[in-house]
Amino acid sequence: MRVSVFVTCLVDQLFPRVGEGAVETLRRLGCEVAFNPAQTCCGQPAFNTGYRPEARAMAEHFVEVFERERADFLVAPSGSCTAMVRNFYPELFHAHGDERWRARLESVRSRLREFSEFIVRELGVEDVGARFEGRVTYHDACHLLRELKVSDEPRRLIRAVRGVEFVEMESPDACCGFGGTFSVKYAEISDAILREKLTRIERSGAQYVVANDSSCLMQIAGGLARAGSSVRTIHLAELLASR
């Protein structure tokens, strides 16, 4: 199986170990993994802030880069970036005269999978042979859960990791308050929502919070660190890569 990874701009620039964890896990599962350095950002920040012409320009670049990838699947360690391409790109190419673009987009959309979705649904694997010692809880990232309907897959992958004690927190599907530019436009509200999440994380007794989106994890980690908590965040790809 040939896979090309879209690591996302955030992982590329700030959390390279997440991308490497994804690559390592996929290789361990027998995939041939490629990375095209022409990739940048899917355009979600512009789209979510209302800047559609700018988002469209980025979407065109994304399609140009990934349509040429000779891969069975394109895999991204992010629910929200995957949802951007699969669920929201069509809105950027819906105009009359965009027929050719829509056809090109389809060849990308149809192959793009979120990391945990790909492993469980396409590879049919739950135990990736990872080992990690600790009590772990899982945060459902909103776009992964509600746009892509992925919630069971990451939990199965986590439970199969040797050494992990999995615990659910209360309302794991409650938003962490990140919301892209919302996190700075309405920083105080974003923080108030985050604190509810942090309370639930602490109450679960977990030592680690796992999620499949580095953006949520940046918000949660930022709050945990500011509060002086000993709980750590870890992306699913890093968890599955550890042994």
Place this chain on the structure above:
Amino acid sequence: MSHSEPDLTSRSHAALGDPVLQRALGNATATFIERRRESVATVPDWQALRERARRVKEHTVNHLDYYLEQLVGRVEELGGIVHWASTGEDVSRYVVGLARARGVRVVVKSKSMTTEEIELNHALEAEGIRPVETDLGEYIIQLARERPSHIIVPAIHKTREQIADLFAEKLHVGRAQEVAEITAVARARLRQEFLSAGMGITGANFAVAETGTIVLVENEGNIRLSTQVPPVHVAVVGIEKVIPSFEDLSVFLRLLPRSGTGQKQTAYVSFLNGPRRAAEAAGGGAEGATPETEFHLVLLDNGRTRILADEQMRESLYCIRCGACLNVCPVYQKIGGQAYGWIYPGPIGAVISPQLQGLKEAGELPFASSLCGACREACPVAINLPDLLLALRAKVKEGGGEEPGARNTAERASMRAYAAMAKRPKLFAAVGRLMRGLGRLAEKGGRIRRVPFPPLSLWTKYRDLPAPPRGGSFRERWKKGEGKE
């Protein structure tokens, strides 16, 4: 509906700093979420029911002219009087004129978001007509001279203790210790108002086109009294409230109470067919009997046809005002309804208010959402609220448009620059390297605790930022061979 100053950031700051409000909101929304979950579980195929309701709304809204004409024809056949109002002022003028003509001094009102939207009470008061809100929550809000903070639970932000104090102060009664004492005081006061009122004003939950029936759901019996005791009943109804048939109504009557209060059925459901007739009161057939009361149906546009004309936004009109999206919204749970600044709060309010008021006035609201999508999941007619919020954001920014309260120039410039870089991978990588280098200067022990300039200063005011990775970006590490086999 009027705007409360100042901006959303300041209003939410006040709400977040109010511990009593935080406790009241947290308890109330959690209770409603739990009750909704339990009552929804009693419907074997909830999703199919939602889809059906959505199709009915879609069909009706797409043929609104047809169904409104049918409704009006039926109401007039029943002996009702129909008035079309394009604005709130039209409604006020009509209602005030009617009240004067009938010598009405006191009006009893049921809870109605539509009359809140057009501020009918202000217009009545200005003409010396005293409106009395008869829903307990609305009665509390009216005594406090506030605005409702929730679509179906107007006083959701108030605690029992606050209400006891309010009653003691405004009604000159002893401070109540129990909820039952509070409701007993309200009941005694309101009973007198019902008996002396010359007019009852309600909204409508649904208006059934095939029969001309106005349908109202409630739990307190105050709507029964408002519509049956005074000699004149006026229903002020948004044009989107029409549905084709009783068969359709059965779908909505299963969805609305479960989504709103988490009840399988409300205590009362009123079906009103035109004015009351003498023979009805005597228990006989209504045919041919002379009406002994008046029924006026006021159909309100107030911006709704503008929403109808916009295909992308049209589904905003599917809303049945159940309030479920408010309860599940993480933003609403934290700031409550009044902070939104307009009469309709929560996700649906952030969608409707900018369309009714204009983007310049209320254009900040669509941005005050994390786009988590919990609202869409809870909506009984499956309105795609996050999509509508996104569409409104795009409308605000379109053609250089300004978002109220935002740093527009800087934001637009940085989005443009980012988009330009994203098309040039080498430049993207170079700028990324530069930014990470700058970030390392601010690092302390693996975190960045403070950035002195916006927008990142707003992040670090509450949270730490991660320090840039020491070994370079993913692409740099991949190139160096760490990614290669």
